[in-house]
Amino acid sequence: TTNREYYRPVYHHTPLYGWMNDANGLVYKDGEYHLYFQYNPYGSKWGNMHWGHSVSKDLIHWEHLAPAIARDTLGHIFSGSSVVDHNNSAGYGKDALIAFYTSASDEHGQIQCMAYSTDNGRTYTKYEGNPILTPFDGLKDFRDPKVFWYEPAQKWYMIVSADKNMRFYNSTDLKHWEYLSQFGEGYGVQPNQFECPDFIQLPVDGDKNHMKWVMIVNVNPGCPFGGSATEYFVGDFDGKEFKCDNDKSVSKWLDFGKDHYATVCFSNTGDRTIAVPWMSNWQYANATPTRQYRSANALPRELSLYTKDGEIYMAANAVKETQGLRKGTTELNNIDLKDEYTVNPITTGPEGACELEMDITPGKADTVGFALCNDKGEKVDIYLDMKAGRVVMDRTQSGITDLTPYGEMTVHDKETDDHRKTLSVNYVNDFALGTWAPLSLCNGKSYHLDIFVDKCSIEIFVDGGRIAMTNLVFPTAPYNALRFYTRGGEAQVENLKVHQLSL
Numbered sequence: 388t389t390n391r392e393y394y395r396p397v398y399h400h401t402p403l404y405g406w407m408n409d410a411n412g413l414v415y416k417d418g419e420y421h422l423y424f425q426y427n428p429y430g431s432k433w434g435n436m437h438w439g440h441s442v443s444k445d446l447i448h449w450e451h452l453a454p455a456i457a458r459d460t461l462g463h464i465f466s467g468s469s470v471v472d473h474n475n476s477a478g479y480g481k482d483a484l485i486a487f488y489t490s491a492s493d494e495h496g497q498i499q500c501m502a503y504s505t506d507n508g509r510t511y512t513k514y515e516g517n518p519i520l521t522p523f524d525g526l527k528d529f530r531d532p533k534v535f536w537y538e539p540a541q542k543w544y545m546i547v548s549a550d551k552n553m554r555f556y557n558s559t560d561l562k563h564w565e566y567l568s569q570f571g572e573g574y575g576v577q578p579n580q581f582e583c584p585d586f587i588q589l590p591v592d593g594d595k596n597h598m599k600w601v602m603i604v605n606v607n608p609g610c611p612f613g614g615s616a617t618e619y620f621v622g623d624f625d626g627k628e629f630k631c632d633n634d635k636s637v638s639k640w641l642d643f644g645k646d647h648y649a650t651v652c653f654s655n656t657g658d659r660t661i662a663v664p665w666m667s668n669w670q671y672a673n674a675t676p677t678r679q680y681r682s683a684n685a686l687p688r689e690l691s692l693y694t695k696d697g698e699i700y701m702a703a704n705a706v707k708e709t710q711g712l713r714k715g716t717t718e719l720n721n722i723d724l725k726d727e728y729t730v731n732p733i734t735t736g737p738e739g740a741c742e743l744e745m746d747i748t749p750g751k752a753d754t755v756g757f758a759l760c761n762d763k764g765e766k767v768d769i770y771l772d773m774k775a776g777r778v779v780m781d782r783t784q785s786g787i788t789d790l791t792p793y794g795e796m797t798v799h800d801k802e803t804d805d806h807r808k809t810l811s812v813n814y815v816n817d818f819a820l821g822t823w824a825p826l827s828l829c830n831g832k833s834y835h836l837d838i839f840v841d842k843c844s845i846e847i848f849v850d851g852g853r854i855a856m857t858n859l860v861f862p863t864a865p866y867n868a869l870r871f872y873t874r875g876g877e878a879q880v881e882n883l884k885v886h887q888l889s890l
């Protein structure tokens with residue numbers, strides 16, 4: 388396209404122009420996936436929040452549409468959700484799309500509002516009775532409403548982030564909401580400033596007779612690798628209260644990278660549960676090296692529950708529709724790895740876009756993995772550290788890692804509780820690091836790695852998404868070689884494939 392920038396991804400969704408953060412109002416209707424998103428149409432930094440809009444038939448090819456909900460006198464249009472009103476509960480017609488968002492301003496605070504669409508989500512009319520919900524206790528952080536149909540009660544439910552809790556409400560007409568309960572204080576990583584909830588029910592190990600509720604909680608700041616990340620809690624819901632299976636101190640992560648946030652799911656997708664992350668981190672989201680636009684979404688992921696050592700975890704795997712990106716495949720011979728083995732070059736799609744698949748059997752090795760390298764000496768190290776029991780993605784030498792030439796970072800100002808305060812910084816490098824996940828989530832002797840490489844991102848899915856890890860990288864030339872290595876013992880690399888990806 389004409390406004391191509393160097394780091395614009397080949398196959399990930401980005402806004403054509405302007406700033407993007409959270410995915411909003413995700414809903415499937417009449418063959419279309421609607422991706423609304425936190426959007427600044429006037430510039431490539433956070434501000435003037437609207438709901439931008441893109442649609443797709445396959446979760447991969449996106450068509451950009453005009454912003455759907457614009458900022459107004461109640462303030463910014465913050466994050467939220469959409470539902471298909473199958474029973475005409477709100478009175479705007481059967482199957483109207485109803486959007487719920489937070490209006491945010493200094494004057495009115497954070498209040499929940501509603502808008503409806505009768506033209507398949509292209510345009511929305513704001514409800515004249517807005518707001519539909521204000522905090523009963525004057526809470527400052529009260530936002531990101533997620534609405535869902537709860538079958539046993541035959542009612543609509545809303546879950547809203549309320550500082551260190553998530554609050555539940557229910558309603559029959561989508562306009563009047565009754566408070567039920569709250570959950571969260573002290574749970575998971577601390578301090579737990581909750582944002583962007585989702586609440587979904589999934590079968591455990593595919594068994595529809597064993598259903599569990601999962602609360603998705605996006606937390607900022609204070610996550611293990613710094614800044615923002617996505618946590619989840621598994622438990623039960625009785626229509627009034629959520630009870631978590633675990634102690635307060637347990638944190639479970641939907642993704643073990645540093646660039647996975649504000650992840651929520653589509654509504655109205657039947658048996659599938661599909662989530663869309665925003666692929667950035669509030670620590671440096673405003674300082675990534677693009678100009679006309681900023682931020683991409685990570686690949687849509689299908690969520691499911693699995694059991695490991697008596698604990699229930701949520702897997703997040705790239706949706707199967709990503710196979711439509713494959714434009715060719717190179718199969719490589721199995722490697723008996725004694726020390727090092729280099730494949731140079733690998734055949735990728737345009738601008739280095741590819742998907743790497745392999746099975747690694749570490750055997751007695753302490754460390755086995757590979758560096759994904761380019762011609763500039765930049766690399767991303769992806770390896771299994773068997774002593775520590777970790778899969779690691781290290782981007783310290785991945786290319787541009789010092790985002791501070793752009794002069795700013797976004798921080799949580801504890802005094803004013805503004806979690807998007809912009810500071811000029813001298814030198815704080817929140818970007819150059821490795822992220823890791825525990826291999827104890829997997830079963831085994833061998834690990835299947837499915838790795839998506841795009842112009843400025845790497846997403847790893849281990850063993851069908853038992854581990855997901857998403858990180859931005861800014862190489863100054865596309866990665867085009869693989870340098871395998873093992874330390875402390877021989878290892879096997881089998882079923883090695885490089886898929887060339889493009890839209």
Ligand code: FRU
Nearest residue numbers: 409425465466530582583649
């Ligand atoms: C999360 C978030 C939301 C808020 C939105 C504002 O990234 O802080 O809580 O609604 O971004 O853009």
